Amino acid sequence: MSTYDFQPAQEDAAIMLEPGRAKPKPTPETKHFWDGCKGGKLLLQRCGDTGRAYFPPRPFSPYTGTRNVSTFEASGRAKLHSYVIHHRPVPGFTPPYAIAVVQLEEGPRMMTNIIDCPQTPEALQLDMDLQVVFVPMDEEITLPLFKPASK
Amino acid sequence: MIKPGEIAVVGAAETTRLGVIPDMSQIMLHADAALNAMADAGLKPSDIDGVACVGPMMPQQVAHYLGITPKWVDGTGVGGCSFMLHVRHAAAAIHAGYARTILITHGESGRSRINATPRPAEPEGLNGQFEAPFGPFGPPTLFPIPVLRYMKARGVSHEDLAMVAVVQREWAGKNPRAMFRDPITVEDVLNSRMIAYPFRILQCCLVTDGGGALILTTADRAKDMPQKPVYILGTGESVESNMVSQMEDFSSSRAFRIAGPTAIEAAGIDRNAVDHMMIYDAFAHLPLYGLEDLGFCKPGEAAGFIREGNTRPGGKLPLNTTGGGLSYTHTGMYGMFALQESVRQMRGTAPAQVPGAKISVCHGVGGMFSASGTVVFSNRAP
Numbered sequence: 463m464s465t466y467d468f469q470p471a472q473e474d475a476a477i478m479l480e481p482g483r484a485k486p487k488p489t490p491e492t493k494h495f496w497d498g499c500k501g502g503k504l505l506l507q508r509c510g511d512t513g514r515a516y517f518p519p520r521p522f523s524p525y526t527g528t529r530n531v532s533t534f535e536a537s538g539r540a541k542l543h544s545y546v547i548h549h550r551p552v553p554g555f556t557p558p559y560a561i562a563v564v565q566l567e568e569g570p571r572m573m574t575n576i577i578d579c580p581q582t583p584e585a586l587q588l589d590m591d592l593q594v595v596f597v598p599m600d601e602e603i604t605l606p607l608f609k610p611a612s613k
Numbered sequence: 614m615i616k617p618g619e620i621a622v623v624g625a626a627e628t629t630r631l632g633v634i635p636d637m638s639q640i641m642l643h644a645d646a647a648l649n650a651m652a653d654a655g656l657k658p659s660d661i662d663g664v665a666c667v668g669p670m671m672p673q674q675v676a677h678y679l680g681i682t683p684k685w686v687d688g689t690g691v692g693g694c695s696f697m698l699h700v701r702h703a704a705a706a707i708h709a710g711y712a713r714t715i716l717i718t719h720g721e722s723g724r725s726r727i728n729a730t731p732r733p734a735e736p737e738g739l740n741g742q743f744e745a746p747f748g749p750f751g752p753p754t755l756f757p758i759p760v761l762r763y764m765k766a767r768g769v770s771h772e773d774l775a776m777v778a779v780v781q782r783e784w785a786g787k788n789p790r791a792m793f794r795d796p797i798t799v800e801d802v803l804n805s806r807m808i809a810y811p812f813r814i815l816q817c818c819l820v821t822d823g824g825g826a827l828i829l830t831t832a833d834r835a836k837d838m839p840q841k842p843v844y845i846l847g848t849g850e851s852v853e854s855n856m857v858s859q860m861e862d863f864s865s866s867r868a869f870r871i872a873g874p875t876a877i878e879a880a881g882i883d884r885n886a887v888d889h890m891m892i893y894d895a896f897a898h899l900p901l902y903g904l905e906d907l908g909f910c911k912p913g914e915a916a917g918f919i920r921e922g923n924t925r926p927g928g929k930l931p932l933n934t935t936g937g938g939l940s941y942t943h944t945g946m947y948g949m950f951a952l953q954e955s956v957r958q959m960r961g962t963a964p965a966q967v968p969g970a971k972i973s974v975c976h977g978v979g980g981m982f983s984a985s986g987t988v989v990f991s992n993r994a995p
Binding site: 518574 | 734736737739741742743744745746747748749750753754757758759760761762765806807808809810811812856857858859863
């Protein structure tokens with residue numbers, strides 16, 4: 463989306479990901495989302511008929527089928543909806559690590575990881591407030607991860 | 614519309630061996646089960662005119678390998694419940710006159726991985742872009758993702774989720790072909806190795822080799838065949854999101870809520886007439902979702918229903934009477950084995966036979982919560 467002027471995210475540049483994660487490959491329908499992450503913006507889309515936000519990205523509304531949709535920057539605020547804590551090794555991860563689904567303030571849910579937080583059931587409380595953090599995988603892809611909002 | 618009981622299962626069999634079969638490739642597991650089912654039905658490959666099995670390019674492989682010349686095929690592949698959909702589609706095809714005698718096969722070298730179907734990474738797919746980067750690694754990390762939300766929404770405890778595995782092991786103890794047969798307790802489950810919190814190894818399905826096959830034809834023709842016909846009263850199917858993160862409600866499956874009630878309504882039965890039930894249990898939460906979403910329990914009551922013994926041997930709704938995916942077998946696509954047990958129960962030949970059972974509901978799930986299929990069987994024509 464050319465209407466967004468992307469600047470590299472600065473504040474969380476110190477967070478490093480382990481090498482080896484599965485790397486997403488953007489498609490024409492999702493490129494704006496990944497460009498947004500690279501520029502520190504979490505971009506969602508909104509149905510022109512209902513006003514409801516949706517995810518994952520596509521150039522039409524899953525609610526009504528209209529192609530009249532718009533892209534907007536989400537607040538980045540979310541709540542922890544559910545998760546598992548995986549205890550076996552996976553490339554790019556040191557177990558135990560949580561695979562989480564968060565509910566964004568705007569409505570849609572997305573899978574992510576929770577950082578700056580012990581990966582334990584005691585620390586990971588459902589419905590806890592979270593804030594998006596943009597963490598680069600490499601020069602091409604930046605992932606939207608989440609951290610506890612109080613931090 | 615197709616009428617309840619118009620189509621019947623006349624052949625049903627699993628592979629001769631089940632569990633660890635390192636000397637058989639995947640296509641031979643299909644064939645071994647198919648040959649056993651044809652022998653069961655007293656039929657030859659030349660008697661079969663329709664073939665269904667899972668996956669791209671597979672119906673032609675299976676048909677050719679077995680020497681069948683089909684005039685109807687179905688390669689629907691929506692995960693482990695694909696076979697429930699095959700039964701539904703086959704019944705419709707026979708009703709329509711597209712085929713007369715249809716063979717449905719499953720073979721999977723899930724454990725030995727001989728000619729097993731590869732699962733390539735798809736970094737451009739929606740799962741590849743919006744789930745894979747966050748560390749899921751197969752069903753044990755994806756299927757249980759909604760569980761903590763379900764537990765909070767429904768007031769379900771870790772002990773409740775352990776009890777599902779305990780009760781099914783009790784059934785497995787009655788099945789000589791079950792892989793795990795020794796009794797277990799709630800404490801055993803809660804002390805077993807953690808896989809993906811909240812689930813431990815005893816709440817996750819087995820990984821085995823095996824297969825199964827079914828043969829369907831008209832109820833009229835079934836009267837002249839060697840086995841007691843098992844009538845198809847009703848069927849249902851649906852799909853939801855292929856991404857577990859995008860399912861509408863983490864405490865209930867939309868696909869279950871469509872497939873199950875569609876089948877039960879088509880069958881024209883009351884739920885309290887159901888004598889036997891199979892709910893695909895790749896993981897311990899699935900029987901709870903199934904009981905609630907199919908309307909056998911109110912939301913939040915399934916855990917108590919199981920805890921109080923209703924699904925145990927002697928209970929009012931015997932459930933997963935082989936031991937299920939948790940204890941009997943799970944090749945990767947377990948739905949065929951759930952169907953086989955429903956057919957055995959209706960024939961009266963199950964190792965853990967439910968005395969006098971007349972109606973069985975067989976409910977499947979596939980691709981995490983992304984697909985569902987349900988079949989209602991009876992040993993009596995309506």
